[in-house]
Amino acid sequence: MTATHSLPAKGQSVIRLSGVSKNFGAVSALTDIELDVKAGEVVALVGDNGAGKSTLVKVLAGVHQPSSGTIEFCGQQVSLDTPAKALDMGIATVFQDLALCENLDVVANLFLGHEMSPWALDEVAMEVRAWTLLRELAARIPSVREPIASLSGGQRQTVAIARSLLLNPKLIMLDEPTAALGVAQTAEVLNLIERVRDRGLGVIIISHNMEDVRAVADRIVVLRLGKNNGIFTPESSNQDLISAITGATDNSVSRRADRKAGEAQDHHGGAA
């Protein structure tokens, strides 16, 4: 892989989106999205189901092309036509559906599309690199020569994350990286995100788990119905965040909280 740009200095923009929209026929999945991710920063994308998070990730990964708007990568305006182009530029993605080939083994999946010595595959070197990478992630993969089909959900997730790091990207996007993981592995992934950030990469993480988001994110960008709906810091109150996500101060989460509080009080009152 030839790096077209060197890693930008800390605090400078890795990727900047302005006015990005994406329509699927009559449905506008994204409308005028503004997003700025700096080097050495973790940005969390949160929002309800259907808020457009995954669509946004796919636009940045070159899977979908935006209907309008501009994308600047490392200060230069770019068009991400294909996944290959995004990968070559240094945008790595861990998709929610992981995008692994179940019939191939772990090594083949890690190096898919970027095999060492294309005319006489260097299996030994690839296997060594695979073990080193998995060890860095403290991953518990029993064997890298078994097909992906034989791995558990969490192990597959680890393989997908390891693959995104293989090409030394400048921006890494993780779509629900901890959804399938156990307690220890979730902590490992969060550690990993921090390590990646400290190396000066930009990180975008999508998660429904507010605890994970608060633990690692420097900024929290809320999407609602395909539009920007506020930027928060991890210190913002839960109520503010949830009202931004659901779009109302009076929402099902707050109503439930009120009801629970009410019940607790009644209970209290009854006992007194």
Add this chain to the structure above:
Amino acid sequence: MSQNSSQPMLDRSDERVRHDDSLAAMAKGFIDRVRSGDLGMLPVAVGLVVISFVFSALNPIFLAPNNLVNLLFDCATVGVISLGIVCVLVLGEIDLSVGSMSGLASAMVGVLWVNQGWPIAGAILAALVVGAGVGLLYATLYNRLGMPSFVATLAGLLALLGLQLYILGPTGSINLPYASALVRFGQILIMPDWLSYTLALVPGLVMIGRGLRTRTQRLAANLSAQPMRALILKAAVLTVALEAAVFYLNLGRGIPWMFALFVGLAIILNYALTRTKWGRSMFAVGGNKEAARRSGINVRRIYMSAFMLCSTLAALGGILSASRLASSSQQAGTGDVNLNAIAAAVIGGTSLFGGRGSAYSALLGIIVIQAISNGLTLLNLSSSLRYMITGGVLAIAVIVDSLARRSRVSHGRA
């Protein structure tokens, strides 16, 4: 091996995995794999043993050296077509027009060479180029218009057959000159004995050579390696089997050059599928097209390469069958050629569902198919019965494939 005690090998640090190092453990591993639906070459081995017993009991000539030499001549023509079928099957696609394509190529060689007076090389090249062009057309229909390969090639089956009949004209059949190199290649050219014995040594030597190199590299990189005993045993068994086969065939006429060409192509395709980036991409696209696309693989180009390779190899198979029959006729490529080519790949272990297969499946599968066809011919059965039996064998092969796949899925080895 002193490092073993202090620091575990990279791939041996997980205690949950059983490692089959001793020969007994390897045998156990093999049985486990078969049970879980990873049949490999087992159906072929079983098939060949059954076929040999049945047909040699019915007619002892079946196992005579010269009959087997004829069998190898016949294998080469459809076998080359089957190599191309392996490529499209690995992607989970199909080409139903390979029979017609081979017929068209055989007609082109006859018309251009005998009737039009082209040099033979020019006629062969033209047929191969047309084959590549047809593959390109299928790939374009698939990539740009989203036409399922099943339908596109079914249309091609008819269209190419029509073209074959058209260029052959009213006479319908062209005889190729018997003294020509092409016909001699398809009927009498046999490898000298010494060369066949020497070539039969090569696979074993390559196996040991490559095995030793990989072993040294793996041990140097602190990875486990195959034990020497197993490597030498495998190579020895392979060499003894090949030399015995060559010895037996040399009791008759010997190894046909045409079969050697087929084996050579199978070896090249096997290398391309297993040891190059292209091959890895083929299996990735066959396993999960979207995942392959997101990994940066140019999926369209992979489809294009497979369809073009398949049609070109089909054209080559047609040229070989013209040289085998010393004629280009309206019958070339019709009948069971299509299904035999597909059945050979499936019997050899290439899955119809994509993502699994090997070039050697065409090599071994076609031997099974041609052995059945040859045995039935020796029994003087009518072609009506032969078609029914071959159809039954194809059905059994596909059933075995489906059941094995179901078992693989439930054992996590899809």
